[in-house]
Structures are given as structure tokens and as C-alpha cells.
Amino acid sequence: MQLLDNLSPNDLHAEPSILAAQAGKHVICEKPLARTAEEAKSMLDAVTKAGVKHMTAFNYRFVPALRLARELIASGKLGRIYHFRATYQQEWIMPHYGTPPIWRLSKATAGSGALGDLGAHIVDLARFLVGEITTVGAMTRTFIEERTAPGGPTSTVDVDDAFVATAGFASGAVGTLEATRFAAGRKNHQVVEINGERGSIRFALERLNELEVFWVGEDPRETQGFHNVLVSEAYHPFWKHWWPQGHIIGWEHTFIHEIAHMLDCIVNNKDVAPYGATFEDGYRAALVCDAILESAATRRQVDIG
Amino acid sequence: MQLLDNLSPNDLHAEPSILAAQAGKHVICEKPLARTAEEAKSMLDAVTKAGVKHMTAFNYRFVPALRLARELIASGKLGRIYHFRATYQQEWIMPHYGTPPIWRLSKATAGSGALGDLGAHIVDLARFLVGEITTVGAMTRTFIEERTAPGGPTSTVDVDDAFVATAGFASGAVGTLEATRFAAGRKNHQVVEINGERGSIRFALERLNELEVFWVGEDPRETQGFHNVLVSEAYHPFWKHWWPQGHIIGWEHTFIHEIAHMLDCIVNNKDVAPYGATFEDGYRAALVCDAILESAATRRQVDIG
Amino acid sequence: MQLLDNLSPNDLHAEPSILAAQAGKHVICEKPLARTAEEAKSMLDAVTKAGVKHMTAFNYRFVPALRLARELIASGKLGRIYHFRATYQQEWIMPHYGTPPIWRLSKATAGSGALGDLGAHIVDLARFLVGEITTVGAMTRTFIEERTAPGGPTSTVDVDDAFVATAGFASGAVGTLEATRFAAGRKNHQVVEINGERGSIRFALERLNELEVFWVGEDPRETQGFHNVLVSEAYHPFWKHWWPQGHIIGWEHTFIHEIAHMLDCIVNNKDVAPYGATFEDGYRAALVCDAILESAATRRQVDIG
Amino acid sequence: MQLLDNLSPNDLHAEPSILAAQAGKHVICEKPLARTAEEAKSMLDAVTKAGVKHMTAFNYRFVPALRLARELIASGKLGRIYHFRATYQQEWIMPHYGTPPIWRLSKATAGSGALGDLGAHIVDLARFLVGEITTVGAMTRTFIEERTAPGGPTSTVDVDDAFVATAGFASGAVGTLEATRFAAGRKNHQVVEINGERGSIRFALERLNELEVFWVGEDPRETQGFHNVLVSEAYHPFWKHWWPQGHIIGWEHTFIHEIAHMLDCIVNNKDVAPYGATFEDGYRAALVCDAILESAATRRQVDIG
16 A cells, blocks of 8 residues: 655645556645646546545544534534535734745645635535535635745735635525635634524634534523533544543644544545545535636626536 | 604604604614615605704614724724624524514515614624725525414515625725524624734624724734723723723613714714714615625626715 | 612611611612621611611622522532632722722721622622532732822721632532632623532623533533523523513613512512522621631631521 | 653552662653652652652643743733632543542542642642742542442542632732532633733633733733733744644643653753752642641641741
């Protein structure tokens, strides 16, 4: 067994991954899978043809609280889903950081900006938790249009600093998606909310051991309210491997779970899906991202797939 | 001096308000000002012609924390504004409530659903805090399409149970707007967030005495973070009239402040704007609401004004 | 019917209240009921002899969330109580306030410092929620021993700026009590926690519409956690008189509930106890406060009653 | 270089550690260092005589947020310290867990109960952050006095299930200490608070990447409030070794920092103190724990050292 873990910039996702697949190696590729859906499709085709295991590294699927959220929703406990709401906010390219024109700010290298880097994560979580997105309507912004390297040349920023979108789901649910690197004070502020007929869920990445859950009709009436669930019990997802309750884990553990899953799939010939994201999932996320850019450019809602 | 405080359902906003104005009475009218922008315009024309004081009862402008937010933004302390984000969620027409077909669920009476009732508030707050909205892109949903009165007939619900929208601002800022009555566990969950070049602000109505504020470069570097400001000091807006610090006020106080402002404007011939919402503000909010419905219907972004 | 509402400083609690009672008037007296338990006893004797209604104005009994807490505990839903924990923190006599030697800082007038002003409240809540305190062990501190009036003389502060105590309850529960006016940033920070065999409760006064509740074995196992209960439903204590769910009330409403209760007791000849605090309750709280001072002075645990 | 990392139950702390020291090996020993101060003293004497490096594994000194708290306090930025407040609550021996009579519930093996296991941590944090404790007054409780092994014998529990204490500090500060394993819903709920003349600090272990900080007079007046500091910047303690800002670490990282510190001290002949806890610190914590038990037994305050 050999495995390529492709951690390179986005413009180096396709070729090495395809070559590795053609050589019979399994492949994990960082997100976003590619700069465009078309490029992602070529990668999906390659791994499919090669018959190797493939994973898009959407590591947040491996947060215990989000896996729990998935299980609650998939089991039907939240009933019909009405709303999905996700925002992913960082601040590290704001003016006071003086960020130079790095590869993440170039379309040729990155494909897109906050959309591909942060937005792809929440698009994947939307699909993972609530199902396919069928329509999007979006706006993008590039707040700083030129950036200068220290002692170097000035480059035009040709990717989005932020996007906002409405989203319609195959299930009938409706939602909002947003990513930005211009949210002062927000270090890694990813928040995901779901409202269903029988309950609601809220997750925030900077408190990744917690999940807020509201149940309709389950609590004693007088004490109904959002439960602050500390997802750290031995019976919670992934926690049989970890510490006593309340002794929290961190961001890196999502990668431990992710890689362990991939290795388990390879060694025991299991399916990467549905708990891991495959190249198919990476491709489908890319379709949504492309649609967001198209919608922002055309000012029209865009249907997907 | 005489004053009409029009608290009736939306279809009774225009005629009594116009008649009162024509009779020389000042008018406060509940929000949304009217069922459509056109109807709101007729009301604005009437009060303007009559020369009376007029106020649209957007009472959340009179939350001390939101007035403080306005002052911070208007003074330039947050610098250029990048993002506005508001959601207003309730749950009282969800299936488990068994809500019958009341007037708020009828287009003829209410004009729209969650949009006019809840959305109008956050549209007004967007304008109050960040300035004019120039473009919207929206989706709406009616999750329960028929409702039955106890022992009575079944009616079709012809208004939105929820809407989501993207919004572009005259200033270049971009944002999301959302209102729903289908968010399980959310009793009166209005959240407003603003991100600017020099700071960020977050407000939640169910904790209306608090404002979260982040300043870029103001805090000692090691202890930078969102400040949880308990807006209850004698020097905070409206608080010279209230209790010792930390002894909180509630929802009704927004109306006390609002009415006091209107009476002050009448008695001392002051301008209702910019701290109070006039019929002009009610009309402009209605333009945005109409654009949201048009965008949802046409699947295109709609420009305003 | 006539009623004295005695809002004067502590040294004017006894005489006017006793005279009013002797004249057949009902009496509400601010807390602490008196400067010492002995003085409180004389007041209790007077109202008892006169047969009038009497109330010590422990207004926090009339916070809906705390009344709900009382009902949950009294009904046995929390089972055996193990722990009570209360702290009441303010900051308004810290050095940066430059507070002069006001009556609250004088033993002759106030009886004690943070203890009588803030501590009496949490002692009463301890008794209201969990039952009689039978033993205390305490320490006190006076951090600023002399204060000077602007342009005036310097006085010695002969009351506590803060106290901390351990408390044993008749039920076997154990707890901590603390009050201070030297907690920087704490405006009106009263927090009460109870841990029982079947659940736990947490309350914070600056978010007085909320109650955090944990139930043992009631929640679905995977989503057990503290419930954030927004105590604002029509079926919650006092809320049939107020607003739609989630539209919060404030500090002053505790007084509205308190006075309404007293008037109801007078007009309809009902008992002030157990929901209202009587002079008996004021006296018993004073016994605990006296014991706290005695314990701090003798460095021994002191039994009560 | 050889190092013993002694992770055994408390009754196996002394002998192996002393033997290792006598053999010239460095020693890390789990907390509490010993069952009694006397036993701890024998260990301290042994490592001192042997001249080896020694560490008591008070790992919470190595939480970045608590190291930051230490630096803020030690630098004088909080000014004179008035209050220290710490509680450490778990729930895993409550009735609904059916916990059998394990070694942690036996005095012969463990020395004490919640006191030595949880209380020792917060006693050490008190010393680490605010300095020596000179006086304590305490109460203890054993809520379940007999426990039965499944299919086995019944044992008497001869250690505390919980303790509460008041504490006087050499600096004049005053505080409360508490530990319990009977707090329903509290998984690993350690909370530490400090109030000083120029600011306040709050830390909660289940959100160990965060520190709440209030500064007197540092914030713009209108937006003063507790800062929620996400302690994850490259310039924060230990974070030069970790991830991008906001990508949190977990409980295990405290051990990584701890062991790295010990190895650095050994390899580079540095002092374990003051950032690491030595056997001296373990001994001094044991003195406080012994005094707490003595105070609970005698019902008197007990002075230390």
C-alpha cells in the first residue's frame, strides 16, 4: 500500500494526484480539491479509473461534535430540515496584518480566495449534514485590490476576500453561506447552524468540543432550552480513543481521525464515504463554489448539477 | 398636541395614519410601515404634506447597546465597514405550535410573513448602522402551505415563513439578512454583527444589555479579544435615566425610549431622525423588503432606489 | 389598609418599622432587615405582636428564573442537594472609583459592608432554595481602611469590603458564600449554583432571564448538557403578566412582582411566606450574617440557631 | 540522563521516586505528590539530597492561558490582588454512575479524595498565580459512605467526596477553594478567577484556549468589558510551537509542554521552577491540603508554615 497525501498549493493538486492514482497509489488531497470543478472532475475520473481510495481532506467532518450532528440529522431526529446557516470568518489578510500577495490571493494558484479556502469547508459541511445544494445566489467582494510584497512588486488581487450566498437544498431547506478573511477579531470563527422540525443544532469551531442542541418536545417543558453538549463522552464519536470526559481535544485531532479513517479504508477495503469526503465530494463542492462565482458575476441564481 | 399611535395590523396602517396626519395629528405607526413600498410612500407623502411628526416604530433603534453601536460606527471608530450580518429567528408557527391561520400569515392583511414582521427590523437596523442597501438577492420559503383554524376552514398561507438574502451596501459593504419563524428553540433570537476595518460588533436581542466589541490595535496585544460590554453605565445611551450599573433593563424599555423620543420631538420641535425612524425610513425599509420578494420571485439580484 | 415601604439606610430600619407596625400598618423593609440579628429580632417581635403583614425586601426571590429554581428544587426534581455556591460581586468602591466614606461603609449606619448589602441577598437565596444554614466558617477583608470625602475628613472604614465563607446546611449540603465590592469588571455579578443528585442549576443576575439546568438521566444520552433555559414562556413564573417569549424583562420587574405579592397578601389575607421573605426570614438571614462576622473574628466555625 | 515518570497511584509515589532519586535519576511524579505533607517532605528531601531535577506533575501550569495569567499577574499588571476563587467539579462518582470502591476512594491508597485529586490542582494554581496560602478554613463531605464492588464486598469510603474552604494569602488576598466529584453535569469543570486592583481574570478548563480578562482603565470607557482572549497567537505562551491562530489545542498539550519543560531543564540544566512545579511545590500544596483536612476536623482555621 502506498498513499499520497497531497498538501501542496491548489495548482499542484491535480497533476500529482492524477499521477499517483495512475501509479496505483491511494490519494488524500487537501481542500479545495481543485481550482475549478472541471479540474476536480479530471481528478475524480483518474482515481475512479485507477480504482484507488481517494479522499478530499475536509477534516471538519472528523470533529466529534460535527460527526454527532451528522448522526442526529441522518437518523431523522431533527425531522425535516428547514434551515442551514454557516459562516467562516478569519482576519489575517486585513489591512493591519500587512499581508503580502501570497499564493492564496492569486487565482492562477488558488482558484479562488476565501471561497475555496474557507467556503469549501462549509459547502462540504452543508452537503455532509443536510444534503445537496441545488441553487445558489451570491455576491463577492475584494476589499483590497492591490497588495505589495515587502520591497517587491505590487500585484492585483484577483480572488474574493469574501463571499456571501443564499443556498437552496434538494430537501427544500434554505440557507446562507459566507466566508471572509476580513472579520476583525475572528481568528478561526466557523459557525454552523441547522434548524429542523424536531430540533436545532449549533456548532462553533473555536469551541470544537461543544455542540448546542435543542430538542422539540423532549425536555421537560419548563426547562426546555439549548443543551450545551460537551462532546467528550466515551460513547461519543471518536472518543473511545481519547481522554476522560471533559478533557478536551483540539484541531489537530481532526486530522488524526481523518488519516486513521483513510488508513482503515485502505487496509480493510472500506468505503471512504459517507463519513470521509471522497474526490466525488471534492468535485461536488467545487461545483457549488463555481456556481457561487458564476452567480456573483451574473447577478442571477445558478442551479447546480 | 395630539398623537396617533397606530398599533393595528398592517392593512390598517395606511388609512388611519393618513387621516390622522390630514387632521394635523402626529403619528407613530408600527412596523412594517405598510404592506408594500407603494403604500408606505402614500403614508410618507401624507405626513410630509401635513407637516406633522412621524415615526415608524422600529423600537430596536432604542436598545442602548444598539444606539451605542450606531455611535461607534458613525464616529468612524470601526473604520470602513466590510460586513453586516443579521438574522432574526423565532419558532412560534412551527408544526408543534399548531398555529392557526392568523392575520400575520395572510398577504392581504400582513403584506408579507417573516419578512415584514421580523425582516423589516433588521433591514432597518442595517440602514441605521451601516447605511443604504443598494442590491439584494433572496430566496423565500413557505414550509407549511396550508393551515387550519380549530374547528374552522383551511387557508392557504401566501406569505413567506422565512427568507434569506444577500445584501450589497452603498458603502461597499456586503452582508446577509435572514428571518424565520421556523427556528426551533429560538424564541426571539435577533443577532446583528458588523465587521469593520478597525473593529467588530455583535449584538443579540435576548441579551439586549450586552454588546460584544472587538477593537483592532486598541487592546494590549496579549489580551486582545471581544469585549463583553454590559451596556448599563450612567454614561451609556439612555442609562442616565435608569438603574445602577449591571441592573439590567428589558424589552419594554425600548418602547419607553422610543415614545419619550417622539414626545420630545413633538414638544421641542426636534427631528425624529436620525435616531428615530421616520416614515421615510419605514418607506426605505419597505423598498428593500419589496426588492427581496422580487428577487426571490425572479431569481435575480434586484437594485434598490 | 396602609403600608410602610421602608427604603431608608439600615440604621433607620428598626424604629420606623416598629412604629408603623404598632400603628397597625403593614411593613415592607429593605434588606438587610437590620444591622444585627438582635435588632432584627425586635422588629420581628413587633410585627408579630401587631399582627400585620411583613416583608423583607429580598427582591431576588421574585426573579422568574429563581422562582423556577425554587420550584424545581422544592418539588424534589433535583433530589438530594449536595452543593450550594453563591458569589455576589461588584466593583464600585474600588480605588479607581474614589468612593468617599458613604453610609454603606460605616458600621454604625450599615451594620456591615458587602456582607449586609450583597451577602444578605445570597444568604436569603441559600435559605430560599436549599434550606437552613446551620454552620459557617468565614474570613473578611477591608482592603481600603481609610476613605476621605472630597474636601472633607478621613474616616476609618469599620465594615467588610468582602467576605468569604463556607456553609453547612441542615440538609447535609455544603457550600460557599462570598460577597465583595472589589471585583474589577463585575458590575452586578451575582451567581448562584446548586448541585443535586438528579441535576444542577446555575443562575447569573446580569442575565436574569436565563437559567442553566442539567438533568441527570432526562436528556437523550448523546445530547446531555446544561440547558440554557430562557425563562420567558407564558407558563413560567410571573410570565403570564408579561411579553411574548424571548422578550426579556429587567431588574425592576423583581420589585413589581414583590410589591404585587405583598399587596395580594394584604388584600386577600394570604401568607407572605414562603415565596416572599418575611421579617422571620430577615431575622434568620441576620443570624447567618452575624455568625459570619463572629466566625471571621474568632477563626472558628460558628453554629446558628 | 534517566528520568522516572511516576504515574502510579498515590501510595506508590514516595518509594519509587525516592529510590529513583537515590539512583541519580530525575523524577516527575504525578500529583498529589504524596498522601500527606510528611510523606511529600521525605520525597523533597530525597531529590534535594540527590541533586536531581524533580517535578510534580501539576500540568495545568502548562495551559497557555494560565501561563499568560501568571505572566500578567507577576508583571504587576493586575496590581494588588484582592481575590482568588477556584472550584474544580466533576461528577463521575455520583450515584447514577454506580462507581465501585476504587483506589481513589481509599485513604490508605489515595490519602484524600476530591481534595488530593482535584483540590491539589487548584491549590497549586493558587500558589502559582497569587502566592502562598497562609490560612485555611474548611468543611468536607462524604456523601456516599459505603460503596460496593460489582459482586463484591462493601467498603467504607474514608475520603472526602468534596471540600470547600476559605483561604487567606500572604499577600492579603482572600479566596475560596472547592473540589467535588458530585456536581451533576460538570465533566471537568475547573474555574479559576482572580480580581486585582487593575483587572480581573477568569479561566475555565473545558475552554482551555480562552482567557477572560478585564482591565481597569485600559479600554475605551464606553466599551470596557471582559475580553474573551483566544490564547492562540504565535506570541502567546507555547504557541510558537503550534497552529495558526484560532486552531485550538487540547488537554494533552499541557503534558507535552510539561514534559518538554522537564527535558529542557535536564538537558540544559535549567531550573524547573518557577514555571514548572517542583517537589517543593508538591510539598507546599500538600501542606495546604493537610491544613484543609485539619480545619475540617477541628472546625477552626489553620495556619500553614
